[in-house]
């Protein structure tokens with residue numbers, strides 16, 4: 001016989017329900033979870049739209065109409081999750097089990113818990129007859145974990161046009177994050193000239209060239225001032241391949257570099273710096289390689305000014321519901337916010353239940369009290385932002 005768990009709150013119940021629907025991306029299959037959310041939101045006078053993304057994939061947009069028919073504040077979250085991995089789970093990652101005051105399961109912290117808290121906040125506000133000045137929107141995206149395809153569609157389709165403020169419910173442990181590093185992935189290809197391995201002087205060794213590029217690549221961030229929230233940008237050479245055989249001088253080498261950049265840096269600026277580095281290495285090694293630089297991914301960094309009313313309002317709500325003094329920080333990875341905020345011209349905060357370090361881990365969990373606290377905080381943020389800025 002199993003031990004009886006105390007009755008859980010509506011936020012916990014909805015979180016469990018969402019965890020039980022497998023939205024591992026790829027392939028995502030977010031549609032079923034989106035329908036479950038739509039069903040939950042039904043009956044509160046909200047306008048609920050399902051926006052198809054691909055087969056069995058969809059976004060959801062739920063709108064509480066304001067006095068002025070334009071979007072004001074957006075509560076944003078993604079409904080896809082990453083693969084649970086091969087081992088080390090003590091429970092079924094898709095059971096949504098409640099254990100010891102927590103929900104354990106894939107996506108409990110990242111970020112079905114945050115989405116559930118947002119949905120509950122929305123229904124509570126609607127149920128109380130709250131009427132915002134401008135539309136309050138819950139925007140649920142598919143595809144965040146792979147290519148932010150859902151957020152890109154939300155931005156492109158203009159359904160959130162005019163939005164001024166975005167609260168992203170990614171797990172922050174109820175701290176308040178106001179900046180995201182940008183993501184810039186580059187592929188660098190070097191073309192040399194092949195030759196017999198016994199006569200290397202007849203070839204142009206593309207691997208030797210790239211080895212020197214890899215050794216010097218950190219220098220492209222020289223002279224960058226640390227950001228007050230995000231600190232320094234990072235550079236990591238994460239794949240490198242070249243050569244075909246032990247006795248053949250390689251005429252091709254390819255390297256992929258993951259950079260996490262800070263406000264003030266741009267893809268164009270960094271590409272120019274990389275080109276200078278390649279010229280410098282050509283010069284230093286005497287290797288006459290031809291090079292190509294391709295941008296594989298480019299999400300700009302985002303940062304909300306610390307004196308923005310959304311920051312003060314979120315910190316106050318976090319303080320009211322939390323169990324520690326909320327910290328203002330930033331994240332070194334990109335969220336849907338990095339797609340939505342620049343596209344909409346909106347300011348964002350990232351604030352949600354669950355520890356950030358639980359994301360993508362085995363035995364991922366979210367504390368029940370944090371789920372309830374987050375729902376309370378979201379409702380408070382909505383009310384107080386309405387008073388502060390309308």
Ligand SMILES: [Zn+2]
Pocket residue numbers: 078110111144170171359
């Ligand atoms: Zn996430």
